[in-house]
Amino acid sequence: xxxxxxxxxxxxxxVGRVGVQxxxxxxxxxxxxxxxxxxxxxxxLVVPMSTQxxxxxxxxxxxxxxxxVDLPSGEQLxxxxxxxxxxxxxxxxxxxxxxxxxxxxxxxxxxxxxxxIVLDGADAPRRVRVRTTDSADSVAQASPxxxxxxxxxxxxxxxRMARPPPREAALIESAPVPDERPRMMxxxxxxxxxxxxxxxxxxxxNVRSWLTHLTQRANSGRRMPGARTESGQYVDVAALxxxxxxxxxxxxxxxxxxxxxxxxxxxxxxxxxxxxxxxAVVPWHWAARRDGHGHSPVSIFEDWDGxxxxxxxxxAINDGSTSSVLSYLTQGDLGNAQLLLKDSLAFxxxxxxxxxxxxxxxxxxxxSKDDDIDHGDWPWWLRNLASWFPWLxxxxxxxxxxxxxxxxxxxxxxxxxxERYERRISYARLLLERAMRAxxxxxxxxxxxxxxNLEILSEMQRSRRPNAAEEGFPxxxxxxxxxxxxxxxxxxxxxTVLDLGELWISVP
Amino acid sequence: xxxxxxPEAGDTDPGIHILLIGVTNYFHLPGGRGEPFALADDxxxxxxxxxxxxxxADWFLGGNLTHPMLPVKSIELxxxxxxxxxEDGAKVPVDVPxxxxxxxxxxxxxxxxxxxxxxxxxxxxxxxxxxxGVGTHSLLCADFGAHRLNPFDHAVHYEGLEAGxxxxxxxxxxxxxxxxxxxxxxxxxxYGGPGNKVVALQVPDDAADVAQSVIWATSSGAGAxxxxxxxxxFAEAFIKCFEGGAASQMSQMPGAYATxxxxxxxxxxxxxxxxxxxxxxxxxxxxxxxxxxxxFGAFTVPVFVRCIPQAATDAADFSCWEDGRKRRxxxxxxxxxxxxxxxxxxxxxxKAQIRDLxxxxxxxxxxxxxAPVFIEV
Numbered sequence: 001x002x003x004x005x006x007x008x009x010x011x012x013x014x015v016g017r018v019g020v021q022x023x024x025x026x027x028x029x030x031x032x033x034x035x036x037x038x039x040x041x042x043x044x045l046v047v048p049m050s051t052q053x054x055x056x057x058x059x060x061x062x063x064x065x066x067x068x069v070d071l072p073s074g075e076q077l078x079x080x081x082x083x084x085x086x087x088x089x090x091x092x093x094x095x096x097x098x099x100x101x102x103x104x105x106x107x108x109x110x111x112x113x114x115x116x117i118v119l120d121g122a123d124a125p126r127r128v129r130v131r132t133t134d135s136a137d138s139v140a141q142a143s144p145x146x147x148x149x150x151x152x153x154x155x156x157x158x159x160r161m162a163r164p165p166p167r168e169a170a171l172i173e174s175a176p177v178p179d180e181r182p183r184m185m186x187x188x189x190x191x192x193x194x195x196x197x198x199x200x201x202x203x204x205x206n207v208r209s210w211l212t213h214l215t216q217r218a219n220s221g222r223r224m225p226g227a228r229t230e231s232g233q234y235v236d237v238a239a240l241x242x243x244x245x246x247x248x249x250x251x252x253x254x255x256x257x258x259x260x261x262x263x264x265x266x267x268x269x270x271x272x273x274x275x276x277x278x279x280a281v282v283p284w285h286w287a288a289r290r291d292g293h294g295h296s297p298v299s300i301f302e303d304w305d306g307x308x309x310x311x312x313x314x315x316a317i318n319d320g321s322t323s324s325v326l327s328y329l330t331q332g333d334l335g336n337a338q339l340l341l342k343d344s345l346a347f348x349x350x351x352x353x354x355x356x357x358x359x360x361x362x363x364x365x366x367x368s369k370d371d372d373i374d375h376g377d378w379p380w381w382l383r384n385l386a387s388w389f390p391w392l393x394x395x396x397x398x399x400x401x402x403x404x405x406x407x408x409x410x411x412x413x414x415x416x417x418x419e420r421y422e423r424r425i426s427y428a429r430l431l432l433e434r435a436m437r438a439x440x441x442x443x444x445x446x447x448x449x450x451x452x453n454l455e456i457l458s459e460m461q462r463s464r465r466p467n468a469a470e471e472g473f474p475x476x477x478x479x480x481x482x483x484x485x486x487x488x489x490x491x492x493x494x495x496t497v498l499d500l501g502e503l504w505i506s507v508p
Numbered sequence: 509x510x511x512x513x514x515p516e517a518g519d520t521d522p523g524i525h526i527l528l529i530g531v532t533n534y535f536h537l538p539g540g541r542g543e544p545f546a547l548a549d550d551x552x553x554x555x556x557x558x559x560x561x562x563x564x565a566d567w568f569l570g571g572n573l574t575h576p577m578l579p580v581k582s583i584e585l586x587x588x589x590x591x592x593x594x595e596d597g598a599k600v601p602v603d604v605p606x607x608x609x610x611x612x613x614x615x616x617x618x619x620x621x622x623x624x625x626x627x628x629x630x631x632x633x634x635x636x637x638x639x640x641g642v643g644t645h646s647l648l649c650a651d652f653g654a655h656r657l658n659p660f661d662h663a664v665h666y667e668g669l670e671a672g673x674x675x676x677x678x679x680x681x682x683x684x685x686x687x688x689x690x691x692x693x694x695x696x697x698x699y700g701g702p703g704n705k706v707v708a709l710q711v712p713d714d715a716a717d718v719a720q721s722v723i724w725a726t727s728s729g730a731g732a733x734x735x736x737x738x739x740x741x742f743a744e745a746f747i748k749c750f751e752g753g754a755a756s757q758m759s760q761m762p763g764a765y766a767t768x769x770x771x772x773x774x775x776x777x778x779x780x781x782x783x784x785x786x787x788x789x790x791x792x793x794x795x796x797x798x799x800x801x802x803x804f805g806a807f808t809v810p811v812f813v814r815c816i817p818q819a820a821t822d823a824a825d826f827s828c829w830e831d832g833r834k835r836r837x838x839x840x841x842x843x844x845x846x847x848x849x850x851x852x853x854x855x856x857x858x859k860a861q862i863r864d865l866x867x868x869x870x871x872x873x874x875x876x877x878x879a880p881v882f883i884e885v
Contacts, residue, residue, distance in 0.1 A: 028757055030853075030875060040757045066875055074790065076773050080873040332722070332792025333769065369716045369796065405715040418713075448643040452671055456711055487641030487696065492728050 002062070002083045003090040005055035008047050008069055011097040019320030021049045021327070024336045025056065025069040030080065041065070044339050048320075051094060061085070069095050070336050072327030174306035181233045182269045182277060182302060182311055185221035187214070188240075189264040189439065207484050211503065215276050218268035224300075232303040232311065236296045237267065242284035247352045247388035253399060254427060263391035264439040267300050269313055271501075278302075278313035279498045281442045286319055287354035297356075298495070315495040322357045326494035329363055329445060337364045338372060356442060358385055359394040363445050366401050370409060379412040386431060394446040396435035401449050403428040404456050429457060433473045440485070444496050447486055454479040509613065510592055510602035512565055515582040515620055522626035523581030525678075526568055527617040530561025531605045531635030532588035536653030545653025547695050556734030557634035558587045560686060560743035564632055567747050576765075576803045578628055582620055584613055588650060605635070607649040607662035607704070614669070614706045621678030628680040628801075629673070633664075634740055637687025639729065640696040643667040646703045647687065660701040668705025670794060674718045675710035680799050681718065682768060686725040686742045688732050719796025721768030723775075726787045733785035741785050742775065749774035751850060752807030755876040758800065764876075766802040768793070774877035781812045781878055783845065808850035809874050813858050813881040815867075820885045821845060824860035824867075851879075860885055 008023050026043035047056040047069060062085035069077045077095040226233040242263045269278040286297030301314040317323040321340070328337035341364045362385060365378050375381070379402055385392075386399040403410055403417075403424050410417040410424055417424050432453055441447050457475045488498040515525070532554050535542035539553035565585045567573075573580060585592070586605040593599050603609045621629040636648040645666040653659045666685065673681055696702075712718065725732040725742035734740035739747075753774035755764035766774075772791030779787050811828075815821040826847045827837040835856070838847045851874050858869045860883045869883040 030873060039762065064873070066873070076877075078875070078877075080875075331790075332794070334793050335797060367716065367795070370714070372797075405711055406713075407711070408714045444642060448667075451643045452667075455668065455671070459708060483641070483644065485641075486644060487691070487693075489642045 001059045002085055002087050004058050004060055004081065004083070005090045005092050006045065006047050006058065006067065007051045007055045007092070007094045008049045008071070008077070009051050009094050009096040010049045019318045019323065020053050021072055021320045022324040022340060023047045023049055023069050023071050024339055025067060027058065027060070027081070028066050028068070030064045030066045046340065049097070055092075057090075067093060067095065070328075070333065071097060072324045072331070072336075073097075074331035074333065175304075175309045176306065177231060177304040180272060181226065181228065182271065184224040184226055184233070184235050184300065184302065185218045185268045185270055186224050186237075186282075187217050187221045187266040187268050188242075189217070189262060189266055207481060207503070211276070211500065214266075214268070214279070215274065218266075218270060218276055219274050221268065224267065226302075229301075229303075232301065234302070235267070235300045237282055237298050237300060239285035239297050240265070242391075245284065245389075245391060247355070248390065249352075249388055251387040251390065253383060253386045253396075253431060262437070262439055267313075267315070269302055269311060275501075277311055277499070277501045279500055280313055280315040281440050281496045282315070283317075283356045283442065286317070286356060310499075310501060313497050313499070314493060315497055317495065319357065322360050323494065325364060326360050326443065326445075329367070330492060330494045334364070334367055338368055342374075352388070355385065355389045355392055355395065359392060359398065359446075360443065362394070362398040363443060363449075366398050366406070366449075377412065379409045383413040390434060391438050393435040393438040393441045393450075394443055396431040396438065397441060397446050397450050397453065400428045400431040400435065400453050403431070404453050425457075425460065428453070429473060429475075432457065432475075432478075436473075436478055436482075440496055440498075442496055444489055444493055447482070447489060447496060451479070451482055451486060454482060509584060509616060510586065510600070511582060511584050512569055512592060513580065513583040519581065520623050522578055522624040522628075524573070524575060524578050524628045524630060525581055525617055525620040526583045526630040526632075527613055528561045528564055528568075528583065528585045528632045529605050529610060529613070529634070530557035530559075530585075530587045530590070531633075531648065531650050532556075532558040533604075533650060534636065534648070534653070535651050536659075537636070542651075542654065543656075545659055546656065547692075547698070548653065550692050550695060551636060554635065555736065556738070556740040556743075557686075558590050559737065560634040560734070560739040561585055561587045561632070562590055563739040563743050563747060567750075572747075572750060573801070574803050574805070575628065576761075576800060578626070584617065586610065586613055605649055606651045607664075610649050610664060611704070611706050614664075618673070618676050618707060621676045621681075623677065625677045625679045627678035628682070629676070629678045630682045630684070632684040632686065634686035634743065637666075637685065637689060637732075638663075638696065638702070639689040639691050640702055641691070644702045645685070645687070645689065646701055647685075657699075659695075659699055660703045663701070663703030665701070665703035665705045668703070669707055670720060670722070672705050672707025672710065674715050674720070674795060675707065675712050676718075679718055679796075681720045682801060683720065683722045684725075684746065685722065686732060686740050688730075689724065689726055689728050690731060691729065715795055717796070719799050720794050721798055721801075722792045722794060723768050723772050724790045724792070727790050730787065733787050735784075741779060741787060742789060745775035745778045745789070746771065748778055748810070749877070750802060752804065752809050752853075753778060753877040754802070755804045755807050755809075761800075764804040764807065765800045766804070767798045767800060769798050770877070771801070777878040778810060781810070781846075781880055782848070806852070807876075808852055809876050809879055811849050811851050811856075811874055811879045811881060813847040813849070813860075813883065814845070815860055816882050816884045818845065820860070820862060821847075824862050824883075824885065827859045827861070829857040829859065830854060858883055 025045040025047045026040055028040045042058055045056045060083050062083050065081040067079050067081050079095050081093055224235045226235045245263050265282045265284050267280045267282050268276050271277050280300055283297045296318055298318060299316050302311050305312050325337050325340050341361055362382055382399050382402055385395040389395045407418050441450055454475055458479055461475055488500055488503050534540050536545040537548045537551040568583050586603045586609060588604060590602045591599045592602050621627045633647050638646045647664040647666050649662045651662045655661045732742060749771055754766040754770045756770040758765050768791045772789045775789045813826055815824050823840050825840050828835045836849050853875050855871055855873050857871050858881050860867045862885060867883050867885045869881060872881050
């Protein structure tokens with residue numbers, strides 16, 4: 001047996017206080033004489049994405065192996081490994097993350113550079129935009145072959161179709177990083193209703209008004225001290241005690257709509273003229289775990305996109321484990337998210353300590369098959385999360401999803417509820433109303449579920465099912481607002497980050 | 509309806525049902541003959557979708573998809589200018605992908621899947637697509653823009669369809685979306701979207717009972733590419749990865765299998781290695797767990813051989829060696845930026861000869877999804 005120490009080197013050294021993310025590795029035997037791929041000898045190995053952290057350790061008999069690592073970004077790394085059994089000490093195997101468009105979409109600014117203008121015979125001139133990487137050597141260049149490579153939406157004319165007139169060629173220059181960085185403002189939105197009161201002066205249809213109100217608050221907010229980087233800036237956001245955010249143990253998710261409670265905190269990026277360009281929903285605090293980032297729950301990065309001439313806002317949770325779980329989930333890798341969650345389920349279940357992390361775990365649970373979860377009482381756990389933390393939109397969305405989309409499990413939060421249609425729908429409507437009132441979901445996956453659930457209610461309303469909608473909660477208006485805001489989510493990030501720059505222009 | 513492989517009447521055994529849609533000709537967008545849509549300038553003329561639909565149809569018809577348990581039971585194709593040769597030799601045009609035809613095709617496809625929970629459904633759409641934020645993709649049908657004030661009347665709201673399909677009895681569903689995912693705020697802000705979900709939400713007892721795998725041809729916010737008079741880059745990469753690039757192991761079963769995730773990774777690796785287009789497919793699993801789509805027998809792995817520096821690649825005679833024997837070779841001067849070959853999994857040595865000098869690379873293990881080889885000269 002030989003000891004193998006497995007590391008994953010991140011694509012770039014971490015900036016700020018970002019915690020060490022975790023990746024999942026598997027090891028298979030590679031035998032060239034076998035007709036098929038060799039058997040998998042190890043799987044579910046948790047590997048820290050840092051060469052400074054303690055590595056994953058695995059014992060292997062002599063042989064030839066392939067080590068495969070699924071990164072939270074969706075990227076997969078593979079490396080061969082030869083074990084002779086004669087090694088004097090542990091074998092150190094380091095897999096390095098490479099540049100990946102998927103990772104870039106989710107975690108980095110989208111730096112784009114003009115390649116060149118190409119002509120395809122008599123067709124219209126086209127502009128080719130080529131993504132660049134950090135290294136000047138590896139800048140992708142449009143090759144001569146590119147003359148015939150176009151987006152699906154720019155293909156040449158078919159035989160039976162008229163040929164459109166050629167367009168003028170356009171050369172787009174990548175703009176340099178402006179010297180003046182945006183102002184990053186801390187907006188504590190307690191008392192700032194998401195879109196106004198949900199009853200009485202309910203005005204969910206008026207996003208503009210909300211934006212105006214938010215802008216006033218942002219301009220008078222506290223400026224977050226940022227550190228300059230070559231491409232922009234970053235801010236390590238300090239933890240704050242939010243207003244009355246402790247668990248309301250004994251609370252009941254079935255309580256009426258009169259309880260209004262907003263406890264959101266936003267990081268708003270401001271244009272020089274004071275308009276908001278971006279908004280990130282920020283947790284107030286984050287209970288420290290083994291990686292000890294409780295004092296700074298998140299870091300915010302703002303990088304310049306020279307092609308689009310705009311700033312990109314990105315928010316990273318500094319708790320590496322939770323951030324990894326969320327990243328796997330956001331990339332559609334539920335299996336690895338489940339594997340990683342098993343390691344930390346106990347922590348997530350201690351929701352009184354960290355409801356944000358608990359909600360992150362809740363998203364994995366709500367997407368999982370019931371048989372795959374060891375704890376059969378998880379629906380009750382979601383019920384408590386929603387009851388104890390009425391200010392957390394994600395908690396309300398999770399329980400509403402269980403009631404609307406996982407009816408069979410509803411009996412575990414109230415006996416007989418799965419068969420009591422009207423009651424179940426009434427609860428779900430209440431939860432969604434409370435979610436809307438509490439603010440913006442902190443996780444982007446929650447945004448998608450919020451839209452789905454509102455659509456289900458809207459459909460029920462259309463088919464005149466009882467209790468799907470009541471006065472005071474116009475579901476279709478709410479759906480429109482959520483869609484408007486959802487359209488501002490322009491990159492794949494686990495946390496909710498809204499690009500409000502265009503909303504300013506488009507909302508009447 | 510245009511079934512290339514028609515389902516047998518009364519057959520209730522589980523199987524695979526495939527719906528392929530390629531929208532090349534948009535009546536109200538550039539190149540179309542209908543009254544132009546007001547914001548038609550935001551779209552370009554398409555060519556690839558018909559080629560892509562045809563290529564996938566031929567591939568499926570050729571029996572290339574080998575599921576461990578399920579046979580392919582039906583294949584329906586919609587295309588703008590495709591013709592299908594029937595058994596009696598007559599050539600008939602396939603259904604044009606107007607919204608009405610797409611809707612009816614989806615209804616038939618749903619009904620076929622609804623017969624048995626072990627059914628596997630595959631949906632492929634190639635054409636114009638729009639993204640308008642979270643959970644809001646529109647698949648534009650051929651008559652998009654026919655209603656001047658409500659163009660999305662002739663579009664499918666993809667996420668709505670996906671959610672509605674969870675009500676179908678078929679427990680395994682794959683969606684292949686070969687569309688651009690750019691946002692067009694001018695359009696989405698002016699018109700109410702995102703389209704018709706076709707399958708209105710019927711909430712199943714437990715949404716997690718259904719496994720839905722989605723493979724996007726490109727990453728969020730980016731474009732999807734194609735070549736002139738050829739299938740799209742994604743369609744080509746999709747078919748190619750079934751030669752072996754998508755082979756992965758399952759912990760519970762011996763052998764090599766393809767899942768949506770391994771397909772996505774293999775297509776991404778292929779597209780990156782050949783460097784034709786800046787496009788990276790993505791997969792997601794909105795419901796349930798990933799599942800096996802294909803079982804591999806003997807397979808090959810794509811290999812890309814290059815010199816360092818890159819400029820020397822075209823000047824090199826390449827050869828591939830296994831156990832001291834030359835397996836393959838390539839002469840210099842092909843004009844390609846790499847030497848691409850397909851090899852069975854194993855360990856190989858690659859050599860580059862430039863004039864009288866022979867440069868030998870390190871021994872290379874070739875295994876899925878792809879083997880990049882660099883020889884320093």
